[in-house]
Amino acid sequence: QVQLVESGGGLVQAGGSLRLSCVVSQRTSVRGGLGWFREVRGKDRQFVAAINWSGGSTYYADSVKGRFTISRDNAKNTQYLQMNSLKPEDTAVYYCASRGAVGLGTSVRDYDYWGQGTQVTVSS
Numbered sequence: 001q002v003q004l005v006e007s008g009g010g011l012v013q014a015g016g017s018l019r020l021s022c023v024v025s026q027r028t029s030v031r032g033g034l035g036w037f038r039e040v041r042g043k044d045r046q047f048v049a050a051i052n053w054s055g056g057s058t059y060y061a062d063s064v065k066g067r068f069t070i071s072r073d074n075a076k077n078t079q080y081l082q083m084n085s086l087k088p089e090d091t092a093v094y095y096c097a098s099r100g101a102v103g104l105g106t107s108v109r110d111y112d113y114w115g116q117g118t119q120v121t122v123s124s
Contacts, residue, residue, distance in 0.1 A: 002026055002113045004096050009118030012086055016122070020081040022096030022115055031102045034072055034079045035111060038092035038120075045095065049081060050104040059104045064090075086122045093117040 003025040012018055020036070035050040049070040050059045058070050067086075072079040079096060097111035105111055 002098060004098055004113055004115035006094065006096050006115040006118040009094060009120045011121045011123065014086060014088055014122055014124050016086050017082070017084045018086065018120060020083070020094055020096070020118060020120075022079045022081075024077045024079070024098050024113075026077070032098060032100045033103055033105055033110075034070075035097045035099070035105055036070060036079075036081045037095045037097060037108065038090075039095065039117070040092045045108050046092075047106045047108075048094070050106060051079065052104055053102065057104060059106060083120070086120075088122045088124045091120060091122050093119050 004022055006022045008020040031053040033052050036048040037045045038048050039045040047061050051070045051072055055072050067084050069082040095117045096115045098113045099105050099111045
């Protein structure tokens with residue numbers, strides 16, 4: 001069973017930074033993509049960022065482009081989300097996800113496995 005465990009969430013002031021980590025217990029595919037999503041209570045889960053198997057290709061939601069950076073370390077089966085210049089509207093539960101398919105996924109249905117989520121709260 002594949003398990004994903006996020007860490008690194010917390011409370012930060014607007015303009016601050018956080019780095020989220022996600023350890024994947026086993027790779028679903030040698031060339032599988034990874035991604036980050038976020039969810040605010042009462043709203044649909046929203047795409048944040050995606051990365052391909054090599055890390056050479058990434059894609060971001062417009063709302064985080066230029067502020068967030070997704071990366072991965074395949075030797076450690078870990079992906080990261082560096083979040084800079086945080087805004088109150090970035091407050092959400094952040095989920096990492098893994099997929100067996102090659103390439104970038106931007107929809108919830110593109111992913112096979114999910115972490116339990118980590119809370120990020122940005123105060124104004």
